[in-house]
Structures are given as C-alpha cells and as structure tokens.
Amino acid sequence: MPLSEHEQRMLDQIEQALYAEDPKFANTVRQTNPAVHYKRWIVKASIGFVIGISLLMGGAIFQQVVVGVIGFIVMLACLLWGLSAWRRVAGGSGGEPAPAQQAARPRQRRQQRPGMMHRFEERWRRRQEGENS
Template sequence: MPLSEHEQRMLDQIEQALYAEDPKFANTVRQTNPAVHYKRSIVQASVGFVVGISLLMGGMILQQVIVGVIGFIVMLACLLWGLNAWRRVAVGGEAAAQSQTKGAEPKQRRRQQRPGMMNRFEERWRRRQEGDDR
C-alpha cells in the first residue's frame, strides 16, 4: 500500500532529521540488509545446537538426566530458531511473502476448475455403490 503525499513528506523529514543528527548511524541503517541478520541468526543457532548436543552427550556420559534434558531443550530451541531464520532468508523479505499471497489466488481457481484426487475417488466410490462399475 503506497504512502499518501503527506505521509511521504513526513517520512522524508524524519529521514533528513536522522541524517542531520547522526549521519554515521543513518548510513549504517540504510545499508543494512535483513538477510545478513537472519544469516547471523542461523550461525548462532547452529552453534547453540552444537552446545545442546554437547550437553546431551555430557549428560549421558555423566549419567545426569537433568543435564541431558537441558541439552535436548537447547537443541530443540536452537533448531526452531535456526529454521525460522532459514525460512525468512529463503522467502527474501516481505515483498516475496506478498507475492506468495498473490500467487495463491490462481491455485484456488485451478482447484475449483478441475476435481481433485479425493473428488475422483469419491465419484468412483459413489458409482460402485450404485452398481455402475466401469
């Protein structure tokens, strides 16, 4: 959704004020790519996953159940964190997410136009029950 002229002017004023106040920070923010942040999260999650495996194995070796359970929880949390970051890197930001929602509409039309596998099975079952075997 595009910004109105008033909103665009206000955004430009805020941006100019930011450049005037702290140009180094403004330059850094402008050049930052969100994918870099998510890739960093993937690396951190991988390190955490390895730490979780180490805790799990250490708990098994030392026969300390609580250490093993903590290691498993750390592994699971880091796995979920890493997969979430991986998904965001693969999607490529909000623009790709919006294009995916727009692309879902033709799929729905295709489903309505031709019957799916379950509809064909149901139709065959109905014909068999009526005695019309082909």
Template sequence: MPLSEHEQRMLDQIEQALYNEDPKFANTVRQTNPAVHYKRSIVQASIGFVVGISLLMGGAILQQVIVGVIGFIVMLACLLWGLNAWRRVAGGGEAAAQPQANDAEPKQRRRQQRPGMMNRFEERWRRRQEGDER
C-alpha cells in the same frame, strides 16, 4: 525516486554533522541492518546447538538422564531459533508466514478444473448404478 544533487548534499551534511556530534550513536544507527542481527542469531544458535550436543553426549557418558534431556531441549530450542533466523535472512520473513488471500483462488480453480479422486469414484459409481458402464 532518486534524490537531487542538492538533496543528496544536504543529507550528507546532516549525516556528517551527526557523526561528528555523536559517533557512537551514528555507528549504531549505521549498523542496524536486520540481516546482521539475524546472522548473529544464527551464529549464536549454532553455538548453542553445539553446547546442547555436548550436554547430550555428556549425559550419555556420565549416565545422567537429566543432563541428556537438558541437552536435547537446548539442541531443539537452538535449532528452532536458528531456523527462524535463517528463514528471515533468506527473505521468508513475515510474508512467508502469512499467506495472502490471492493464493487461495488458484487452488480453488485447480480443484474445479480437475476433480479429486473421491469425485471420480462417485461419478463412476453413479454411472454404474444408471447402467452406463464404460
């Protein structure tokens, strides 16, 4: 429901007063978009991934196994961190992680409509035992 003109003017006045009173806080509140945070996380994870590759390659060149293992762990952690942030930016978020109860119902209906391979084998076996081969 859109705001009326009067409510919009009042909101603008409150926002302007807040900005005049504490511009740093107002700027922080304006920029608290979760997508910005997750995009920043993706950039940080990408940088960490490159650092991990560098450590891995440095460990291989210097023949230091522990440095290579640490590089691999850093790469893996940054990859998971970046993919998690990417999923949240793309809109997967919490809704994708938690399947809804309604999703199970169509799967059950499909199973009832189309029997599985084992059910078909059992049905064929039963028909053979009864002497009704096709």
C-alpha cells in the same frame, strides 16, 4: 502498490531530515540488511545445538541425567531458534501476511484440479448411470 507523488515527496523530505539530523544513523539504517542479522542467529543457534549435543552425550557417558536433560533442552531451544531465523532468511515469516499486505495484494484464485474424491464420485455416478440404462 506504488506511492503517489505527494507521498513520495513526503518520504523524500523525511529522509532528507533524517540525514540532516543524524547522518551516521541514516547510513547505518540504509545499509543494514536484515538477512545478515538472521544469518548470525543461525550460526549462533548451530553452535548452541552442538553444545547441546555435547551436554547430552556427556550426560549419557557420565550417567548424569540432569546434564543430559539440560543438553536436550539446549539442543531443542537452539533448533527452534535456528529454524525461525532460517524461515526469516528464506523470506517467509512463518505465518500469514500482515493485513496491510493482504489488502494490497489482489486475491488470486488458482484453478484447482478435481480432487481424488471428486474423481471417485464421478466414476461412481457413471457406473450407476451405466447400470440403469
């Protein structure tokens, strides 16, 4: 939903005030891409995952159960961390859109094809009508 002229003017005034007050911060905020931040998370999670595998294998080789369990926990934590960052880079938040986003979007109903159960019921009904006639 586009902003009204009044809202756009207010936003421009706020932006100009921010530039006047702290131009370095304003430039940093304007140029920062959140996807870069999440890509760094993915790299760190990948490194942690490899470290977790190493700990797990080291625990198995040297028959140290505690080291193996710690390696598995590190692996699992890094996997979940990396997957959450991957979802955010891909554009999905992993959940429902915010209520403001839901309100801004008109509800769209997609045309659904009849499901398998509907087809079975329809065939059954035709068979029953055919036998009764």
